[in-house]
Amino acid sequence: MAELIPFAVPTASDKTLLVWDLNAGPTAEALHRSLSTALSRFGLLHSVRVLPNAAVARPGFYAVVKFYSARDARRAQKACDGRPLVQSAPVKVHLGSRHKAVRHQSLPLNSSRCQELANYYFGFNGWSKRIIKLQELSDVEGREAEALAAPRGKQSVKFLCALEVVLPSYACTSPGVAVVEExxxxxxxxxxxxxxxxxxxxxxxxxxALSNAFQKLCIVVLESGKIAVEYRPREGAGDAGGEAELQDLIQVSCFAWEQHSQGEEDFRDFNAEEEELGLLERDQP
Structure with a gap:
């Protein structure tokens, strides 16, 4: 059987482990480090939360551990339940309880978590990003002198980024786009x-934009351990299917590419600034 792992925060009960009977001696921070080290050998962890027992229970801690893979969570539960995982006394490790009436909303991973997940399954050299367009949509620069001379309220800066995630081993690309206003x-x-x-x-x-591109990808883990990729384009204005469509998106926003073309000197200055920020790096960050 194949398991699908989306680039989303894991919420399913079969990806969650509950660890009980943790001693009160170590601090919560020390238990967090020990549990992360002990359980990460079974698979990539999304989070480890160590919490104190309720006031009516004996002093100690319990932990909530989330895996990206349900298969990894099951292996960890079978291997660790009833054994001294991070202490001399045995601990209880159970899979999360099922609550069929509760449906959790799928939350996308941020770009850092997406890269961590991609590196784990595809390898550090197994994917890359290619920036198609990084364009300022605000006119702050053009109003700097005027604004400093005669303030007219708060200013803002707005950028549009269009890029694509490239998976050469799977002959797959996924476009992503985002507009940020600060x-x-x-x-x-x-x-x-x-x-x-x-x-x-x-x-x-x-x-x-990088997170948006990863949201359209789903990792397929086969029973044999081999990895495949499923591309799931989503409906919406921000989910273009290629560079041409991303260009159309920019034009629909009334910021035509030709209208904002820069001179050769300005273009060199802009690229130099991107290199300083590491934005022109086409390999993984």
Whole structure:
């Protein structure tokens, strides 16, 4: 049987382990580190939460551990239940309880978690990203001098990023797009703060576009352990199917590519700034 692992926060009960009877001696932070080390050998962990027992119970801790893979969670439960996992006394390890009446909303992983999951299953050299367009949609730069001379309220910077995740071993690409708008610093703080905010908006746009691209991919883990990829395009304005459609999206937003074409000198300056931020790196970050 094949298991599907989406780029989403795991919420299913069969991916959740409950660990009881943890001693009160170590701190919660120490138990967190020990549990993460002990359980990560069974598969990639999404989270480990160590919590104190209820006041009516004896002193100690329990833990909630989430795996990305239900198969990994089952293997960990069978191997660790009734054994001294991180202490001399045995612990109880059970799979999460099933609540059929409760349906959890699937939350997308952020870009950092997406990259962690992709590195684990595809390898560090098994995927890359290619930025198709990174464009400022706000007109902050054009109004800097005017705004400093005559403040007219709060300013903001807006960036659009269109990119694609490339999986060469699977002959698969997944496009992603995001628009990020960040409030600019107060004008009296000067252009330095404005430039810093602009760089932050650039970075956030790339991160959100990368997460958006990964949301259309699903990892397929076969019984043999081999990996496949399923591409699931989603309906919506932000889910274009290729570079041409992403260009159409920019044009629909009334920011035509030709309208915002820059001179050769401006283009070199913009690329130099992207290299400084690491945004032109086509291999994995």
């Amino acid at each position: 409030p600019a610093e107060e004008l009296e703080q000067g252009l330095t703060a404005l430039i810093a905010r602009r760089k932050m908006a650039q970075k956030l746009a790339v991160q959100k």
